[in-house]
Amino acid sequence: MQRLARTEMEATASQAVECATIKVALTGQPNVGKSTIFNGLTGMNQHVGNWPGKTVEQKTGGCTRGAMQFDFVDLPGTYSLTANSVEERIARDYILHERPNVVVAVVDAAIPERSLYLLAELLLLPAPVVLVLNMMDVAAQEGIQVEPQVLEAALGIPVVPMCATKGQGFEALLDAVVAVWDGAYPYNPHRPVILPAHQTVLEQLIAWIAVYVPSTYPADWVALKLLEGDDEIVAVMQAALPAEVWAHVHDTLLQHEDAILDIAGARYAWIGRMIRAAVVRPKVGPMGLTARLDRVLTHPLWGTLALLGVLGVVFWLTYAIGSPLQSGLDELLRQGAEVLSDGLQGVLPLWLVALLADGLLGGAGMVLTFLPILVIFFAVLGFLEDTGYMARAAYITDRFMHAMGLHGKSFLPLLLGFGCNVPAILGARIIETKRARWLTILLAPLIPCTARMAVVAVLAPIFFGEAAVWVAWGLIAANLGVLAVLGIVFHRLVLKGEQSMFIMELPLYHLPNARTIGIHVWQNVLAFLQKAGTVILAVSVVVWALSYFPVDGDVTQSYLAWIGRGLTPLGRVMGLPWMLMVALLTSFVAKENTIATLGVLYGNFEALLPALITPPAALGFLIVQMLFIPCVATVAAVKQETRSWAWTLLSLGLMLVISLGAGILVYQAGTLLMGG
């Protein structure tokens, strides 16, 4: 009671200020359309970062309406608020410790029962809650009727019906937030109560711990979380309680280890009472859209064929539209570099002109030409994700992923890897257990990204002419084969231990929202641009400098050549001259550099190379190139996501050994066969 009174006083005090700011936290279970609401509220006025010390995305943003300023924070999507995952801890810690003025709880109107579970938890925390019934259109499509006023009467909190993908309900939501904040709304929530079976235990626990509970936590909530067996709260209270009190508490908790099921059951019983009058379900009517689509899309045979078809279309769209754009940009860049060096000749020192034309435009600029391909790829995948299809793809692929100790959830990040390995590694965040996430991160760089495929697209025809297409397919298959073998080996031999749980909701299908897809693409592209503008740019300049100095502009006498000649013995066992070894080295900056470097070292390499190296050596080179250590940006992402140098170096070492090993093997075996 005291706490509530304090919040009200604070509210009245801040109202006196001219331009009032309301701090609003957005919560909801996964797949309820929370991001769409957040994007609709904040538009481009949002900041994406990480939660301090966590690899979980944090989105904040704001909007103003009249004299009112709203600060939104988008809390991670969670099914409950028990400390099962880092997301759940973040969500509840924010509400407990940062004290938002209002919490907006988003539920899916088409799955009212399940998605209200989070509300049952939120109502026990010290912040007023506004409920959003989102996806009213999807509910109607599935034949489910929800009456917001009836639900509001039952819950005693504002209930706002929304259809965020169509932009409906945003004004009403802001109105409700203000009304709760300034006290105009008679906020009087009906909180869920625990089953009688555990009521006495709960009261006993509260009596024991009340005086010791740290001030940021409500005592009754802490007692309930103890009874639920929440690891984090157990640890907090073990530290806070005197030893003899803790002994009592600990004994009691041991006797009620099964309480979690009863507590969850009681919450669902409460939800049942709340929605009884408000939700009308179809008896046995015509099947909903989702059920009809899933008869095909989750079928073991048809679903697999459908997935292959979908992937075919994804790649066809990406390359049919993206490749011409990429070549166009590439051509433009070459001309730009020429114009630049011609125009600046004599104006600036020679080395500076070369730096601008070859180092900046030829290095970092080259990477940027892949932007169209990435944009299309991410847009198509974002579209599929936003319809709800990707969960079906994860379900279909689960049985294949199982052999590697992964499950279906690793499919999406790995698929992203075909565009660029960096988002693949960031995308592994959706996997809950560390073991499966790290394994996915280890395997992701084996997915051939657009940049590596571009190198193959240029080099394979030079060496293999008509057969180049088959060589390219073979190389992709080889990469995926190595990925599978490495996954199985790590699963069986290295990372023994618990398999990660595969528990995944299949959301109802719905029409995707252009804005959500747009923001998804923009954020992925932005991450890519930042990398291109920093890491790739810096290393491009360094590599350029190594290839330019000490004898101005003579690459054959440069530091790079010196390093390359040092690698001659290694090159010899692969049948490769040092120039190709240098090309490999520079691919560490960005995979496309292989081509750029060959251009610098040989000039017209298209005509020269076939005469210089044998077909087995050429094939070996392409294999090494495909399996070689990932680019700098990917390595940086691996380090950032695992926060482990050991794992990053392991990843690098493995790729190095595998790629060189495979290259040597192919060259030696091929030479033997041909010479034999």
Add this chain to the structure above:
Amino acid sequence: MVPLTALQPGQIGLVHQLRGGHRFVSRLAALGFTPGAPVTVTRNHGVGPLIVAVRGAQVALGRGEASHVLVFREEAGDATIGQD
């Protein structure tokens, strides 16, 4: 009492018990697998994960996970009742 994996597509089971670590129980409980809750099997092909409907949502469960959910098999015909 049978594991969820023993149910054929279209069959309904009432959750009786969850066998597993605390984390597993807690996660499934939040998704609505609480004692007495009806679970309808949508997909079960003998290998690979299952799809079940629980509390109005479709949930994919790995075979291992599903085998740790013990249910009472409901007779066919009661399919339309089953709300708690």
